[in-house]
Amino acid sequence: MENFDFHVTTDIRFGKDRLAELPEVLNQYGKKVLIVYGGGSIKKIGLYDKVMEQLKTNGNEVFELAGVEPNPRVETVRRGAEICRKENVDVILAVGGGSTIDCAKVVAAATKFEGDAWDLVLQRRKYQGGALPLVTILTLAATGSEMNSGAVISNLATHQKLGTGSKSMLPKVSFLDPQNTFSVNKYQTAAGSADIMSHLIENYFKRTEGTDVQDSVSEGLMRSVIKNCPIALKYPDDYDARANLMWASTLALNGLTGSGKPGAWSCHPMEHELSAFYDITHGVGLAILTPRWMEYALNDETVDKFASFAWNVWNVEEKVPMLAARIGIQKLYDYFKTCGIPMTLPEVGINEEKFDEMAKQAIDHSTIKTDAFVPLDEAAVKEIFTACLTESSFE
C-alpha cells in the first residue's frame, strides 16, 4: 500500500425528503444563489419547484444556469462564471447528475480564476485557487461527483474532454435523496451503474500490492451494484435499490477505493475520446470498452487479479485462475448486456474512421502509456477499439 491522504469533508445528507434543511445550509454562505441544472428533467419530476419554494421562502436571490449538457461544455462553464461575477453570487446549487455537478464545480472555480475557463481546465489537477462554495442535490447515481473534487469538461471545438479538479471544488454539502432517481429511465440507470462499476474496476486493477482493504471494499460495492441495478431496472421506484445504487456511486469515487493505489486508469482515457468525438453516453462507452480492455490486459502476470475479480465479485466456482478470469470477464459483459446496454461501438454510431486519431489523443491526454495496470500504447488502444466493433465472447 502506498502513502495517501484521505480528507473528504463533504457533508452528506442522505435519505428521503430532506430539502427543508436546504435554507440553513445555503444561509451559511449568503443569499445570492446560482442554481445549475440540465435539460429540464428536474422540472418534470417536480424537484425544481420544490427547491424554488425553499429558496423563495428563504428570501434567496436566485440566478439560473440551465441546459447543462450531458458532456458539459466549456461554453456553459463560461456562461455560468460570467453570471457569478456579474451578480456577485455567494453560493452555487447544482441540481442534477454528474454532468451538472461537474459543470457547477468548474463554474465555481472559474469565477475566482483570472483567465479563460478552458485554461483552468487545462491545468487539470494542478489548480490551487479558490472556488465559490458548492451545494449539490443529486438526481442520478453514476459519477460520484457529489463527494469528490474532480470534474470533466468537454471542448467540442478542439475534440477534447478533460478531467480537472481542485480541493476548492469539493462540494460543501450534498443532498442524496434516492427518490430523486425514481424517474431515471432504464438506459440512464444502466449507464449510471456501468459508470459506478467502471470507477470501481479502474481503482481495482492497479499495480500496487497489499491493498486488501481498498480491494475488498471495491468488491463489496461492485456486488451491491450488480444486485441492485437489475432491481431498479425492473422496479424503478424500489427505494432500497435506488438507495444502494446512489450510495455506491458516491463511495465508488470519493477516494475510498483508490487511496493508496496510485497509477493511471485505463478505460476512462479511452472513453473520453469516444465521447469527445461522438458525444456518446459516458457510462455506455465504458461498458463497451471495459470487457475488451480486460481481455487485452489479461495475461500470465495479471491473471491473479482477474481471477480474484471473478471469484470475489462474480462468485465464479472455477478454480483454475486463467479460466476463472475469462468467466469473470464474460459475466461482466453479459451483465451489461442484460441491463440493456448496447455492447458494440456501431450500435452507438461509432465506426473505425477516427480510431487512429482517438487512439493518439487517448495517449496524449493521459499517462496510460506508462502508468496503467497494463501499459497501453496507440496500437493497444486501437486494438481495444477494434474489438468493440463486434459482439465478443471471452470464455
Added chain:
Amino acid sequence: MENFDFHVTTDIRFGKDRLAELPEVLNQYGKKVLIVYGGGSIKKIGLYDKVMEQLKTNGNEVFELAGVEPNPRVETVRRGAEICRKENVDVILAVGGGSTIDCAKVVAAATKFEGDAWDLVLQRRKYQGGALPLVTILTLAATGSEMNSGAVISNLATHQKLGTGSKSMLPKVSFLDPQNTFSVNKYQTAAGSADIMSHLIENYFKRTEGTDVQDSVSEGLMRSVIKNCPIALKYPDDYDARANLMWASTLALNGLTGSGKPGAWSCHPMEHELSAFYDITHGVGLAILTPRWMEYALNDETVDKFASFAWNVWNVEEKVPMLAARIGIQKLYDYFKTCGIPMTLPEVGINEEKFDEMAKQAIDHSTIKTDAFVPLDEAAVKEIFTACLTESSFE
C-alpha cells in the same frame, strides 16, 4: 436503508514517515501543545523522541499527560483538563491507541465544559459544546477512534464504563503510520483485530433492511482483517499486513458501515460491564462474547443474516442457511482461538460471581433491551455470560 448524515472531516495522513508534516498541522491551532500518551511504549519504539524533536524544532511549548490507562479513567481526564485550562493549551496531540485518543477527546471537551468531567461523560452523545482541537498519531489498529467522534471512559469508583461523544471531539488530523504498530505484541494485535471485527459485526447485525452497500463493505473489511491479522502475528514487521489492519480499523468505525442502520449494538454493552468490573482487555472481552451472542441470536427469523455472514465473510460452502450459519459462528470462534485469544471468561479471571450485577448494568447503560438486533434482557445477558464460562462448539 434509513436516512443518515455522513460528515467525517478528519484529515487522514496515511503512510510511512510523515511526521515532518506535524509542525504545519499543529501551527494551525497554536504553539501550546498537550501531548497525551499511555504507559510509555511510545518511548520504547522511539516515537516519543521523534515527536518531541519535531515539536522542539517547531518552537512548541509542550505539556504532558502521561500514563493514560488501557481503559482510560475519568480521573486522568480531569487531570488533563486541568492542565489545559491552567496552561491555556491550544491543541492536544494524542500519541497512542484508542484509549489514549479517547482520553484526549474527553480532555479536549472537558476543558471547555463547565462542570465535572464525569458529568460530561454522563451526557453520553448529547454533549453539544466545544472542544480543543485534537491531532492524533495512532499506534494501534483497533478502536477507530482516530476518525470518529466517540470515546469510552471508565469510572472504577462507580463500576461504569460509558460511551460519550460529540462532533467537536472528532480529530482534526490523524497520522496513521503502520510502522508504529510493528512493535505491538501478539496479544494486543489479536485483541485489536477482534475489536475491529466486533465493530463490523455490531454494524452488520442490525434490523434495517436494504443496506447492501454498508453490509458488503463490512464483509470486505472483515475479510481483510481475517487475512491480515494472522500475517501480522507471524511477521510483525509486514508493512502491508499492518497497513491493512490499520486502515480497516479506521473504516470499521468512521460511520461507513453503520450509517443508515440505526439500532443498538449487542456485544459492546455487555463487554463494557466486563471491563468496568474486571478491567480486562476490551477486544478480548468482545472476542469471548461475540460467538456466544451469535448462538443466542441465531433463530429462524435471523438465520438469513447469519448465513450471509458465513457465505460472504467465511466462504462457507454449505448451502443450507441454518447449517451454514452455525459453521460461520464456529469459524469466527476458531479464528479468534487461532489468533491466540483466550476464549473463556475464567481465562481472563472472571467467574459467575458478578453476572447478575453486570447483566443489570448492561441493560441499564444501553438500549439493548429494545433496539438490539435480537432484544436482550437481563436473563439473556446472563445466559450469554454463562456460555462464556467454558469452551464452546457451535456446529
